[in-house]
Amino acid sequence: MDNALYVGLSRQMTLRRELDIVANNIANANTTGFKVEDLMVRTEQAKPAKTLDGSAPVKFVLDTGVARDFSQGAMTKTGGDFDLAIEGKGFFRVQTAGGDRYTRDGRFTTNPEGQLVTQAGHPVLDDGGGPLTIDPRLGPVNVGKDGIVTQGAIRVGKIAVVRADDLSTMAKDGDNLYRNTANTTPQPAPDAIVHQGMLEASNVQPVIEITKLIEIQRAYEGVARMMDNTSELSRTAVERLGKAN
Structure with a gap:
């Protein structure tokens, strides 16, 4: 018994x-x-x-x-210049004290240095692995569907959108971030589409x-x-x- x-x-x-x-x-x-x-x-x-x-x-x-x-969450329109959503498979790449982390949360803003950052203050990285810096004197910010950030005729950079071949290697790490537990480096996600002025809702x-x-x-x-x-x-x-x- x-x-x-x-x-x-x-x-x-x-x-x-x-x-x-x-x-x-x-x-x-x-x-x-x-x-x-x-x-x-x-x-x-x-x-x-x-x-x-x-x-x-x-x-x-x-x-x-x-x-x-x-799976994809619903897209909600906000109109915010720094609100970004990914359509398709992929993650934004951000820099933290513990190393690179990944997120689908595109509620970005800028810090006092002009860097594009997450709500927790982590810099959003470009495809070269460096932070993106916005200069308000250059005018409105435009983010293309390919992630390229421009201000007027000036290219600021390209937001890194990467994918993991095995999603089971993406472990939660707080602040709505994921940590890559595999030995491989996530690769660019060319099929992912970035939408400016929109956010991806929870699924x-x-x-x-x-x-x-x-x-x-x-x-x-x-x-x-x-x-x-x-x-x-x-x-x-x-x-x-x-x-x-």
């Missing part, structure tokens, strides 16, 4: 983790460029439990990580996530009832054995 309790506990642990992920999805439903996440689980066979028939395998449920859906579908919350709650309650019934059965068996002796 202890086996049933341990199996139930393993399932409750994964449900608790899944609850945290779904709640985080809902909390970020309005976060620019956020990508919806799902928990990945697997079963692991443990030492067989003794039964009247011999033995039977015991399988526990284990958390194996988080899957991220990088979270709130109705689906709320439905998941309900399913998780019901599953958790079902496992809890099973564990309670198993404990009661074990207690009753011990009492009967005690009376028989």
